[in-house]
Amino acid sequence: MTGQTLSEKIFSRAAKVEARAGQFVMADIDCAMIHDITGPLAVKGFYEISGDDGRVWDASKIVMLFDHQVPADSIKAAENHQMLRRFAGEQGLLNYDVSEGVCHQVMPEKGHVLPGQLVVGSDSHTCTYGALGAFSTGIGSTDMASVLATGRLWFMVPRTLRLIAEGKLPSLVTSKDLVLRMIGDVGADGATYMACEFAGPTVSAMNMAERMTMANMAIEMGGKAGLVEPDDVTLRYIEERAAGQEINPIKGDDDAPCTVRTWEVDDLEPQVALPHNVDRVEPVGRVAGTKIDQVFLGSCTNGRFEDIELACRLMGNEPVARGVRMIVIPASRTEYLKVLRAGLVERLMEAGALVESPCCGPCMGGSFGLLGPGEACLSTSNRNFVGRQGSSEASVYLCSPATAGASAISGVITDPRDIQGR
């Protein structure tokens, strides 16, 4: 019998069967996350299943928070928040409400995700938590309704695509550049239904913030999950946040069947995804000089302290270029405080940037920071689809925090390596 992948082992534990790729299993969920956009439909579905006086399967395994329309930006959003607050109160759920930040930063940061767990969230970027060695995937509201009622969900056990990175990332080339390059090569549907396992010496050398950026983007190649096998970096991260919890760091077998692709990163350049597809990826040089109207530095992809610190390093003491709006949103309250205490909020404000409280911001395209027709935005977020950040006649370019910082002071898309030498 051949070995099992990390994903197959997690499903074996969660479904109490020997899980193999392609098999349908009914699995027990370790933790479920809902937010203000997809939560209302999930709660409605829950009551349809369980009746008006229904109780959730296990209140201690469900986390609620609001991050997409925060603070409420319309009466409808406020009503959705009220409805969810009522549900959390009635059911005794942990509700972080509007105060903690973006779900995919808050969940790992508050110790709700552990290696080897099966976690679901009603948001496609739930794949982020795979950076901790969990199998974590986005589901829709009706799937979530069923989870809230039963604590179980059906899955097809995915095949595994191992994306191996070898070498050392050059200065000012980040994990975002690497994962954009991978998406460009694999394609927007190249990993559909697969577990994307990021591995190799380059990934082992990454800190947790960098790994979360990689896992976050797995969905942009169609992946069901993005995973990094747990190691010392993982355990250190967990110990600081979930001390005392039992940890089961599952690893895959060496002989487990999977598809392997390898990238050499020693000569990798900063990458940009051009409008309007995440897999239209080119080295930054191809679009250098493109005029931009807005820079968005934030999101579950690149809104951590490390990201903002890197962008600030590139900006130095220069002001944001004339005619450019720069919106900076730390991904969580915790990350915001780190940025604040390092003096970076002051520096950004002095440079003319807007520093907003933790939320999804312009990335969700329905709250604030929207683009008008013909405008171009350079964004550290994860999607550049038509209309994603406002007008369907606007353009969004995706990049790393280094490229965002360099471009914010130049007013045009800029290779961060050109700034450093100035």
Added chain:
Amino acid sequence: MPRAWKFGDDIDTDAIIPGRYLVMNDPEELAKHAFEGTRSQFAGQVEPGDVIVAGSNFGCGSSREHAPLALKGAGVKAVVSRSFARIFFRNSINVGLPLLVCDDVDMIRDGDRLSLDLDRGIIHNLDRLEDYNTTPLPPFLQEIVEAGGLIQYTKRQVGTA
């Protein structure tokens, strides 16, 4: 007569229903904004029973269930595509929007009149006098569809049906 609305590859859920409408939860309200900004005539002209025919990776991106709900609210009978993105696929099965995986989507043109035999998984093209086969759902998923969607299926499991 139901017609085909032809779309290309990688149609994402932001295109199907833009983020600014996710505060709405009613299928018919959502339907008024389906494909707004990417195919603006759709919402006004779509008729109940019409069929969406797309290339590969239909429904990629965000997990918003508002996307299949908007199409259902618009009266779309089914989506035919060479392949579907994973979350959209699950969501559609769960809310009872039929999906057909078909390799022959290139044979169908925008506006073709179609008749669907969902039980047998056959698409009749009445303008070109052609029939196309589709890939049947795995038996496990057929059970959910036959139950009338995931809510009904789960109600049976927990004994509230």
